[in-house]
Amino acid sequence: MRRARLRISLITGAIITLLVTVVGGVALTVMTRAQNGQVWRELRYGAARGNLSDPPVCTWLYGPGATPLANAPAGFPVRADLDRVGRTHEAVERTVRRDGTVYLVRTQARAGGAVVQAVFDMRFQLADRRYLWLALGAAEVVGLAAAAVTGAFLGRRAVAPLAEALTRQRRFVADASHELRTPITHVYTRTQVLARQAAAENLPARHRDGLTRLVGSVGRLGEVLDDLLLSASLSADPARRAERRPVDLAALARSVVAEEADRTRDGGLSVVVNGPRHPLFVDGIESALRRAVGELLANAIGHTPAGGRIEVALARVRGAVELTVADTGSGFDPAEAERLFERFHRGGEGGRYGLGLALLREVVTHHGGTVAATGRPGRGARFTIRLPECAPAAAPAPEPPVRAGHP
Structure with a gap:
C-alpha cells in the first residue's frame, strides 16, 4: 500500500512537472520569438530611415558623417560588415555577444548609396527572459509541493478501499487459520494413533498405507495453515515488531x-x-x-x-x-x-x-x-x-x- 501511494504521488508530481515545463517552454519560445521579431523590425527600419543623430532607445546608428553617441558600446561599428555591404550592396545581419550582453547588428545600403549600420542592445529583453526563468522555477517548486500534497491525498483516497479490503482479507485468513488449527491438530493426532494401532494389530497393508497417507495429508494441511497464519500476522500486525x-x-x-x-x-x-x-x-x-x-x-x-x-x-x-x-x-x-x-x-x-x-x-x-x-x-x-x-x-x-x- 505504501508503494502504491508513493507511486501515485510520483506520477502526479511528474505530470505537474511536465505540464509546468511544457507551458514554460512554450511561453519562453513565444516570448523569445516575439522579442527578436520586434527588434529586427526596428533595426531594419532604423537602418533604412532612422535619424543618425537621434536613434531610438537602446539603438545606435553608424553612417557617413554621423558622430557616435557618448554611450555607444565599444567595438562598433563592425568594419567588416560595412566593407562587405559597400562592395555588394547586400544587407548583412549578425548577432554579437560582448560585455555580458547580446547585440543585434544590421548593416545595409540606403537609397542614396550610404552604408548604415544599426546596433541594438538586447540586455533588457534578456533580463525579461531571466525573470521568466525565475518565475518558471518558482512555479516548478510550488507545483512540486502541490503535487506532493495532491499525490498524498489522492493516494490515500485511491488506495484506502484496497487497503481496507486487504486488511479484511488478512484478518479473515488469520481468524480462519487460527480457528482451524485446533480441529486439524486433533484430526492429525487421531490419525497418528489410528496408524499406530493399525500397525500394532497387523491390519492389511492397504489399510496401513491409507492411514499413513492420511497422516501425511493432514500434516501438510496443518503446515499450510501455519504458513497462512504466519503470513497474515507478519503483514497485518505491526505490533509484532515488539x-x-x-x-x-x-x-x-x-x-x-x-x-x-x-x-x-x-x-x-x-x-x-x-x-x-x-x-x-x-x-x-x-x-x-x-x-x-x-x-x-x-x-x-x-x-x-x-x-x-x-x-x-x-x-x-x-x-x-x-x-x-x-x-x-x-x-x-x-x-x-x-x-x-x-x-x-x-x-x-x-x-x-x-x-x-x-x-x-x-x-x-x-x-x-x-x-x-x-x-x-x-x-x-x-x-x-x-x-x-x-x-x-x-x-x-x-x-x-x-x-x-x-x-
Missing part, C-alpha cells in the same frame, strides 16, 4: 538441522553445517526465522535423492549475516529462479511450488533482508538468505543485594 530481539542465526540453523536429523537419516542424506562457532546475531522474530530456515532445509531434503548432500553455510558479509543452503538435488531452470518465490508456482520437473518459498521471502523481507536462488537442472540448488547483523542483547543489570536489617 517481539523482535537479537536472534543467534547460527545456533538457530544448527537447531533446525538437528530437528530434521531423523528425516535426513531416513532419506539417506548427509547434512553438514559450516560456519563460525561464535554467535551471528540478527534482529527478528525467532519463530518466523525458524520457519524460514526450516523451509529452506525441508525444500532441500524434498528435492535431494538418497545419497545426496546438503550443506548449510553461515558467514558474516559486510555487516550482514548470510545463510546458504545448497543441495545436490534436482535443481531448477535458472529462468525460474524468481518465480520460485511466487505463491503456488509450479515449476518444471523439480515441482517446487506451494506457500513455503513465498512465505520464506515474505519473512526475510519483513526482517529487512533478501533471499536469492541459483541452480541448474540436475545440478542442485542454492538458496541464500542475507539479514542485517545486530548486536547481542544487553545482559540485564544485576539486582542490588538485599541487606538484612534489625527489626
Whole structure:
C-alpha cells in the first residue's frame, strides 16, 4: 500500500512537472520569438530611415558623417560588415555577444548609396527572459509541493478501499487459520494413533498405507495453515515488531538441522553445517526465522535423492549475516529462479511450488533482508538468505543485594 501511494504521488508530481515545463517552454519560445521579431523590425527600419543623430532607445546608428553617441558600446561599428555591404550592396545581419550582453547588428545600403549600420542592445529583453526563468522555477517548486500534497491525498483516497479490503482479507485468513488449527491438530493426532494401532494389530497393508497417507495429508494441511497464519500476522500486525530481539542465526540453523536429523537419516542424506562457532546475531522474530530456515532445509531434503548432500553455510558479509543452503538435488531452470518465490508456482520437473518459498521471502523481507536462488537442472540448488547483523542483547543489570536489617 505504501508503494502504491508513493507511486501515485510520483506520477502526479511528474505530470505537474511536465505540464509546468511544457507551458514554460512554450511561453519562453513565444516570448523569445516575439522579442527578436520586434527588434529586427526596428533595426531594419532604423537602418533604412532612422535619424543618425537621434536613434531610438537602446539603438545606435553608424553612417557617413554621423558622430557616435557618448554611450555607444565599444567595438562598433563592425568594419567588416560595412566593407562587405559597400562592395555588394547586400544587407548583412549578425548577432554579437560582448560585455555580458547580446547585440543585434544590421548593416545595409540606403537609397542614396550610404552604408548604415544599426546596433541594438538586447540586455533588457534578456533580463525579461531571466525573470521568466525565475518565475518558471518558482512555479516548478510550488507545483512540486502541490503535487506532493495532491499525490498524498489522492493516494490515500485511491488506495484506502484496497487497503481496507486487504486488511479484511488478512484478518479473515488469520481468524480462519487460527480457528482451524485446533480441529486439524486433533484430526492429525487421531490419525497418528489410528496408524499406530493399525500397525500394532497387523491390519492389511492397504489399510496401513491409507492411514499413513492420511497422516501425511493432514500434516501438510496443518503446515499450510501455519504458513497462512504466519503470513497474515507478519503483514497485518505491526505490533509484532515488539517481539523482535537479537536472534543467534547460527545456533538457530544448527537447531533446525538437528530437528530434521531423523528425516535426513531416513532419506539417506548427509547434512553438514559450516560456519563460525561464535554467535551471528540478527534482529527478528525467532519463530518466523525458524520457519524460514526450516523451509529452506525441508525444500532441500524434498528435492535431494538418497545419497545426496546438503550443506548449510553461515558467514558474516559486510555487516550482514548470510545463510546458504545448497543441495545436490534436482535443481531448477535458472529462468525460474524468481518465480520460485511466487505463491503456488509450479515449476518444471523439480515441482517446487506451494506457500513455503513465498512465505520464506515474505519473512526475510519483513526482517529487512533478501533471499536469492541459483541452480541448474540436475545440478542442485542454492538458496541464500542475507539479514542485517545486530548486536547481542544487553545482559540485564544485576539486582542490588538485599541487606538484612534489625527489626
